[in-house]
Amino acid sequence: MKLVYQTSIQSAPELLIIPLFLDQQIEQELKKYILAPKLISLIKQDFENKPGATHLAYTNNPLFPRLLLVGLGSIKQFDLAAWRQAVQTAIMGSARLGVGSVALLLPKKSKPTPQFIELTAFAAVFGSYSFKQYKHEQEEKAQELKTAMLIGNVSPAQANQALARGVIIGNATNQARSLANHPGNVATPQHLATHARQIAKLYNFTCRVLNEAQIEKEKLGLLKAVSLGSNEEPRFIILEYGNKKAPPVVLIGKGLTFDSGGISIKPADRMEEMKYDMAGGATVLGVFEAVTQLKLPVHLVGLIPAAENLASGQAVKPGDIIISHAGLSVEVINTDAEGRMVLADAISFAKKYYTPRLLIDYATLTGAVVIALGNELTGYFSNAKSLEPLITNASEKTGEGLWPLPLLPSYEQQLKSSVADIKNTGDRGEAGAITGALFLKKFVGDEPWVHFDIAGTAWTIKPRPYLPVGATGWGVYLTIKFLQSLIK
Ligand code: BES
Ligand code: ZN
Ligand code: ZN
DSSP: OEEEEESSOOSOOSEEEEEEETTSOHHHHHHTTOOOHHHHHHHHHHOOOOTTOEEEEEOSOTTOOEEEEEEEEOGGGOOHHHHHHHHHHHHHHHHHHTOSEEEEEOOSSSOOOHHHHHHHHHHHHHHTOOOOTTOSSOOOOSOOOOEEEEEOSSOHHHHHHHHHHHHHHHHHHHHHHHHHHSOTTTSOHHHHHHHHHHHHHHHTOEEEEEOHHHHHHTTOHHHHHHHTTOSSOOEEEEEEESOTTSOOEEEEEOEEEEEOOTTSOOOSTTGGGGGGTTHHHHHHHHHHHHHHHHTOSOOEEEEEEEEEEOOSTTSOOTTOEEEOTTSOEEEOSOTTOOHHHHHHHHHHHHHHHOOOSEEEEEEOOOHHHHHHHTTSOEEEEESOGGGHHHHHHHHHHHTOOEEEOOOOGGGGGGGOOSSSSEESOOSTTSOHHHHHHHHHHHHHTTSOEEEEEOTTTSEESSOBTTBOSEEOOTTHHHHHHHHHHHHO
16 A cells, blocks of 8 residues: 655545544535535534444545545544554545545644644555455456555655654554464474564564574573474574664563463463564564665664474473573473563573563563453563653554553562472462563563563454454564664
């Protein structure tokens, strides 16, 4: 889809999208596009202006035969998250209608800021995404949505840069979604590594991949242990961009291309969703795609421990004790708590080879965080209080919800093992998201660190008007905003 910015509608779109505030004079706005007053009053009657509500109307104006009204609710409660959803709803709705071109009016009231335009472009690109690669019998649709025109009242000179940024970040997010949407038989650790190499070449950053022998040589014992049950070899993907003299921000993404639970096997019901267990790794790749195209002045390192967690005669077993990269011995109580194991090795690898200014990890780590916060909030943990306002701020700009959770020191006791330095699970049914994070913290030590548990937000199985089923690319946009605020 091509996205352009204009200050007025220059060619008739197949569909005109009109966002409306509750407190706005609807007649005044519609008069510009609808010639018959009777039609306007009918539309006004039928359209229920609630946030997210849409109304499709046909007119007798040959220039604007089809309108899509989008409810924004009261202007007092309007925020960027609501706008993002409205744009995604409108664009997804247009794609369903099978129109080839749309014009989207930016809401009136105030001059759009660059961030507003960037987010609009992001949401339009995000909303135009669908994952249909394996569907040979396509639904009947007139055509693809080819062009979207954003119509606003600031000069193109002001708008176009913001628009271009939004497009880059939107496309990078969609790439992360595609990577995660591929099934486990395609998106193997090797596939992640190949994809990483390709985008590194394309966007000019460095990529190194450790194979199984090198993983062994590096003593990444936990990563190796997690992959033992699978015929797919593990990979350790290392990305780097920017000025190598400055201490880097290190991004770590969980790359479990399928998580059956291993010997501590998961129930069959919904196990297929565990193809998304590499969504954290996909987020890191998406961030690299965007950061390198935006040329952000930051030294960035990306680490993706990638493996498949299966059960077999070779698999790691409950009770096994594994020596981690850091040298700490880990008692495996539950082979399904594998994410923290591979991340722990990546964290100590980061500390050994880089002097991180900050560590950030993205992981579909615990079912417990889904129970605590559901599908709309990522649980995040940090030992660096000063970063919290930057993270919250980034989240408000991108509409990616999150909520802080505590690293309660007294719960560390739950991870005490009688035979090893630490065990990989806490007490059953007690603060599972926190003990997962505390396990990681043992390897992080005092380095500034943020942990995003995206188990509830990285994909959805409930389709919504603004979000299709599948991977969401959670964290790509938020990380860009966060890095920008860190650079300032
Ligand atoms: N990948 C799962 C976490 C998960 C569960 C993500 C549901 C998305 C939806 C992770 O590897 C896992 O299985 N964690 C265990 C940990 C437990 C054994 C301590 C869990 O949450 O049950
Ligand atoms: Zn697991
Ligand atoms: Zn997992």
